[in-house]
Amino acid sequence: MIRVLLADDEAMIRAGVRAILSADPGIEVVAEAGDGREAIDLALAHRPDVALLDIRMPRLDGLAAVPELRRLVPGTALIMLTTFGEDDYIARALSEGASGFLLKAGDPRELIAGVRAVADGAAYLSPRVAHRVITELGGGRMSQGWAARRRTGSLTPREREVLALVGTGLSNAEIARRLHVVEGTVKAYVSAILTRLQVRNRVQAAIIAYEAGLVPEDRT
Template sequence: MIRVLLADDEAMIRAGVRAILAADPGIEVVAEAGDGREAVELALGHRPDVALLDIRMPRLDGLAAAAEIRRAAPATQVIMLTTFGEDEYIARALSGGAAGFLLKSGDPHELIAGVRAVADGAAYLSPKAAHRVITELSGGRMSHGADARRRTAALTPREREVLALVGAGLSNAEIARRLHVVEGTVKAYVSAILTRLEVRNRVQAAIVAYEAGLTPAS
């Protein structure tokens, strides 16, 4: 069972998201918050697998709440859920350690897919958000490529292989099947990769993989 914390200052939005998640018997909303500070407190109390956070909330916005949750409860994966698709929000969410970014205007199936993906150790961006990230990367690939190649050169061949698959959006389970190893081995590789690349999460690792030319943009 995937345990989810839902935080949004609009009760109707929370009700709608809760109803969508209830359609999946493998997902349970264990706590709800109406502001960012309450979300952090509930995350520490319930230790959910996934925290779904709205970006704009009173007391503490979702971006700040995400950073606090990731620091205090690193096992909890964070997905930002918002009506805003501006690049600055996406960039700040990812740099703060969020593993996913979904737009409230997206397909309800994306919500369930996103929760399942990040709970399984993968990253998830809605198609619109992913397009914005790729567009940004395409403009900066030449300038960042040399640094990314230098950083990935320090990895072992196997670690670079795993990183390329992370960059392609595969979960730990999918990588394990692809490489014919157990999932625990993949988790160990990913942990080592994040440490050696000095990045916070899989999304940031995927960006390095793209900039280094280990994985294509599509």
């Protein structure tokens, strides 16, 4: 069972998200918060597998709550929920360590897919957000591509293979099946990749994989 904390200051939004998630028998909303500070307190109390955080909330917004949650409950994967799509929100959320980014106006199926993906150790960006990251945040593509190739050049061939699969959004279990190895081996590879690339999470690693040309563009 995937245990979820839902944080949004609008009760109707919480009710809607809860209803969508309840359609999946493998997901349970264990706590709901109306602001970022309450979300942190409830996360410490319940230790959920996934926390869904609204970008804008009173007292402490979702963006400000991310680094605190990463520090206090590192085992909880974080997904940002917003009605907005501004690049600065996306960039900041990813840089602070969020594992996913979903738009409230998106397909409800994306919500369940996103929760399941990050709970399984993968990253998840809604298609609209992924497109924005690639096209809008990817300014200076040639220079970024050169820098990314230089960074990935320090990886072993096997690590680059794993990184490419991370870039396609596969979880550790899926990568293990693809490469015919045990999941623990994949976890070790991913940990080493994050350390050597000096990135915080799989989303940032996936972006580097794309910029380095390890992931075909039509897969994004």
